Amino acid sequence: MIERLMQVGFSSQEARVYVALLRQPSATGYEIAKVAGLQRANVYQVLAGLSDRGVVEQVSDSPARFVALPPAEVLGRVKRETASRCEALIVDLAAMATPSEPAAFWTLRGRDAVLERAGALVADARERVAVCVMADDLAWLGPALRSAAQTGCQVVVNVFGDVPVDFGEVYRHEPQDMTVGGHVLTLAVDSTTALIASLDEPAGAVYTAHPALLRVVEKLIRDEAYLAAIYERLRPELEGAFGRHLVELRARLLPPDQASRLMSVVGFGADPAAVNELLPD
Template sequence: MIDELVRVGFSSQEARVYVALLRQPSATGYELAKVAGLQRANVYQVLATLVERDIAEQVTDTPARFLAKPPAHVLGRIKQDTAQRCDSLIVDLAALARPAEPTAFWSLRGRESVLERAGALVSDARERVAICLWADDLDWLGTPLRAAARSGCQVVVNVFGDVPVDFGEVYRHEAPAKTVGGHLLTLAVDSTTALIASLDEPAAAVYTEHPALLRVVEKLIRDEAYLAAIYERLRPELEDAFGLHLVELRSKLLPAEQASALMSVVGFGADAATVEELNPFE
């Protein structure tokens, strides 16, 4: 009991004297000193403090005798005072606190970790899923994407490769063999979380709830959908202007190594002079 009283605001000596008073009502300081195991001079100092705090009262003068106030009275007041003090501190400290900065991102290493996190994000979606992925990725992500669509989520799918997709709003892009930059997957869920993954070995990803990074990922996925829709509608005119698979335009915006790879995969081959002509950044 002594330790518990100390935890609610008594000093060790105050707690011992209060417990002694409860055991021996109307005791003198001398009697309390023996019961509490304290020096008599210390007991009188403690009694003065207890009286001042309305924890005890002096009932006679000669000799001076004391009574403990009932525990319900003493501890009830301490409880009320503590609650009021805590309520006041909540208000005061809340006024001082600054909003926490959102964590920029979390890293994932290894294919299994990336697949597990991407699948979990899609499965937890409540309103909207937007994704760019390769056709092969539907082998492991198709089921949760389909379930999200059936639950009422808007599902926007940019798929690289020719594969049947029976859910969502589908935007088709060239086969992975016609792309450069590796096996990438981008995902945005409910406008709250985004994931960017490289599924080439060693597979790795980052996911984020940071508003600025989330908007970048959402815009990237949205622009891929725009491009696919425009290319499907205006393919002849666009290829007249920018070459097969828009190779001339794309090469100007790629590093030389990727520009060379792009022209190889679309059937042009590549040489240094062509790459240098198409890539003004080198």
Template sequence: MIDELVRVGFSSQEARVYVAALRQPSATGYELAKLAGLQRANVYQVLASLTERGVVEQVGDAPARFLAQPPAQVLGRIKHETARRCDALVADLAALSGPAQPTAFWSLKGRESVIERAGALVADAHDRVAVCLWADDLDWLGAPLRAAARSGCHVVVNVFGDVPVDFGEVYRHEPPAKTVGGHLLTLAVDSTTALIASLDEPAAAVHTEHPALLRVVEKLIRDEAYLAAIYDQLRPQLEETFGPHLVDLRSRLLPAEQASALLSVVGFGAGAPVVEELLPPE
């Protein structure tokens, strides 16, 4: 507790005296010095500081006794004052750096960094969240997305895999085992910020507010939703024309190595000319 109080602005001696005052209400300075393990000469200076800050209150004169203020009141005031100072600093420091540059983007390395940033972006959303993710990603992003939907945000979820989703506008895609290109996640929030992540190890991401990149990400997510909705309604006709899982069409547009991987995961559903073109000669 002492270390935590020091982290929010108490000196080590102030923290020890405050804890002692909580443990022994209406104690004298001598009693608090003994309980806190301080020299008696030092404790009165500490008590004067705590009294001035409203952390303890003197409740007697002969001898002087001290009563600790409730922790919720003391720490609540510190929390409010700290938030106010931080808000003021944000404005002051932003003024120093000038207007934000549209080319700005930030690189993230490591799965935990990606998870933390994606969750924070969704938690700060006001109007709209759109995302493409794998079913497993809902284990960590599901709760923030659900909270955003409950707060009134329009939430669009493209999910790869069969998993229950009880919030937002949901578009379902093939399971991850049927996809190629790796474990990708794309996220757009409030038409102001986007995150593009690769969650295969080593996991990494780019977070950007660049208008052009943001529009590309939003269009990608919309197109995934369009495809899922069209495929859901017209699957027989589409697979008759383009093969199971649209393998004829998809394999023509993928790099050769990814096209070969696609053929393997969908069971060689492409037509013979496509297969012959992609497979290496014997």
């Protein structure tokens, strides 16, 4: 009990005197010293301090006798004063503190962790969900996206592959087996959180609330939607200028291994000289 009183601001001697008075009300300094195991001279000094703090009270003069005020009153006052000091400290220290940068990102490892986090982010959405997703991934993410749309969220879906999508604003891209760069998923929710995942093994992802990274992911998803809409409207002109599936433009910007993969999956029928010209050295 003494140690617990010391934890809320009593000294060791103050705690002993207060407990002694609770056990033996209306005691003299001599009696308190015996119960508390303290020197009599020390007890009177402690009693004076406790009286000033409203913890004990003198009830007679000859001889001087003291009583302990009720614990609910004493500790209730300590509680209120401590809370008030802490609230003032919070304000003062917050004014002194230099704002810290938000964490850049958190890492997820393994397919199950990625699927769980992506589904949870969509389930928690309140205003807007935007995603770039392979057709196969709609089997597990589609229900959460549909629920978000049904609750009033704006849902923007860039889908790679021909699969029915009966919710949201849908922008269709080339079939999944004609994509290069791996099995990637990008997701942005409520302009507050973004996730970038690779679902090729070993699967993993990062998700972030950092404003700069979030804007990059949102722009990536938005640009994919722009490209899909433009390509659908102007496909003949674009393919006339850049080849089937814009292969001439894409091959010049992709890493060499992905450019080679693009050539093999598009199969646009160019002669060997044209292929060699497009592929990086």
